[in-house]
Amino acid sequence: MNANVGRIVTASANQGTTAKLSARGIAKRYGATDALLPLDLDVAPGEFVTVLGPSGSGKTTLLQLVAGLVEPTAGALFIDGRDETHTPVHKRGIGVVFQSYALFPHLTVQENVCFPLQMRRIAAAELRRRTDAALEMVGLGTFRDRLPQELSGGQQQRVALARCFVYEPALILMDEPLGALDRKLRETMQIEIKRLHRDTGATIVFVTHDQEEALALSDRICLMNHGRIVQLGAPCEIYEHPASLFAADFIGISNVLRGRIGAGVLETADGPLPLPPEAPELPPGAEAALAIRPEHIELAGPLTGRITESVYAGSEFRLMATLPSGTTLVVRRSAGQDVPAIGDEVSLGWDAGRARLLTE
Numbered sequence: 001m002n003a004n005v006g007r008i009v010t011a012s013a014n015q016g017t018t019a020k021l022s023a024r025g026i027a028k029r030y031g032a033t034d035a036l037l038p039l040d041l042d043v044a045p046g047e048f049v050t051v052l053g054p055s056g057s058g059k060t061t062l063l064q065l066v067a068g069l070v071e072p073t074a075g076a077l078f079i080d081g082r083d084e085t086h087t088p089v090h091k092r093g094i095g096v097v098f099q100s101y102a103l104f105p106h107l108t109v110q111e112n113v114c115f116p117l118q119m120r121r122i123a124a125a126e127l128r129r130r131t132d133a134a135l136e137m138v139g140l141g142t143f144r145d146r147l148p149q150e151l152s153g154g155q156q157q158r159v160a161l162a163r164c165f166v167y168e169p170a171l172i173l174m175d176e177p178l179g180a181l182d183r184k185l186r187e188t189m190q191i192e193i194k195r196l197h198r199d200t201g202a203t204i205v206f207v208t209h210d211q212e213e214a215l216a217l218s219d220r221i222c223l224m225n226h227g228r229i230v231q232l233g234a235p236c237e238i239y240e241h242p243a244s245l246f247a248a249d250f251i252g253i254s255n256v257l258r259g260r261i262g263a264g265v266l267e268t269a270d271g272p273l274p275l276p277p278e279a280p281e282l283p284p285g286a287e288a289a290l291a292i293r294p295e296h297i298e299l300a301g302p303l304t305g306r307i308t309e310s311v312y313a314g315s316e317f318r319l320m321a322t323l324p325s326g327t328t329l330v331v332r333r334s335a336g337q338d339v340p341a342i343g344d345e346v347s348l349g350w351d352a353g354r355a356r357l358l359t360e
Ligand SMILES: Nc1ncnc2c1ncn2[C@@H]1O[C@H](COP(=O)(O)OP(=O)(O)OP(=O)(O)O)[C@@H](O)[C@H]1O
Pocket: 030, 033, 034, 035, 036, 053, 054, 055, 056, 057, 058, 059, 060, 061, 062, 209
């Protein structure tokens, strides 16, 4: 992998306005472990950037560096154009919701939520109004007098969210804030977070390892692996134009067919497959792979496979077709389309322009 790949700066974040947040060569090393390799990142005012990546890729470390909870090994951090690399946590004016929702154990739900307002000496009536609104938002209006230990993990997480949003910070860092919630509540809270983002104009850096959540929430996704940024861009850009097999695989299911470059084709164990029209130039014999989204696979084309699995998923069927080499392809069939049965032999193909030619 290119050694400079972590140094991605997009123009969009930097045009005209001062970035809300700028990291320059920021890095963190623990003993022999590079938790974060030197990286540059600019986040524009009001932007919603999601940091996405597998466990151990450096997401939490990046947020801790921005928050000021850990000292960087190298690099600098600017907030609103000011060098805040060595500013203590409580002077950065950043709202944080962390992976472990550290609530004050001896304060009730209501006291936890209004704590940031008391710190800022907000008048009593205003304090009560905003605390009530924040508790309503997370659906904990009737839990106000409980202590954190009397709440479930998901409820504690919601208290932490309310406590962050209640004082409307201009920069909010959230590390998997919805991790302990069930699916329905998670989706409700996603909508709430989006609404709060729109209403307050806050800049949000949000960490998740859930790619659907990242696609749904973000203006841009910062995809990380092994302590580096491997791709940074709008959700549709990363989804439609993954820069690597890792990105194709991590963002949504991708079908991957590996082989070597031949004359205008990729030679695979299942036969030659056409290269996409805009494929990057690769030398003959080079190892590469075609990545194709399940929704782009059609039941017609150069490959032959056998249906080995069929799962009904409400609005669609997800089929698995196994090729002679043993490679399986995921195919989507929506309601109304004809759906082959398990054991059926099918032809498979795609519009060549839908495939991406990628290397490791
Ligand atoms: N305090 C520490 N001491 C030593 N190593 C650490 C420390 N904190 C993090 N690391 C290492 O740094 C790497 C990145 O960790 P980090 O917590 O940033 O990952 P993450 O992307 O947030 O993962 P997860 O999705 O599991 O939360 C990991 O290899 C981790 O073991």
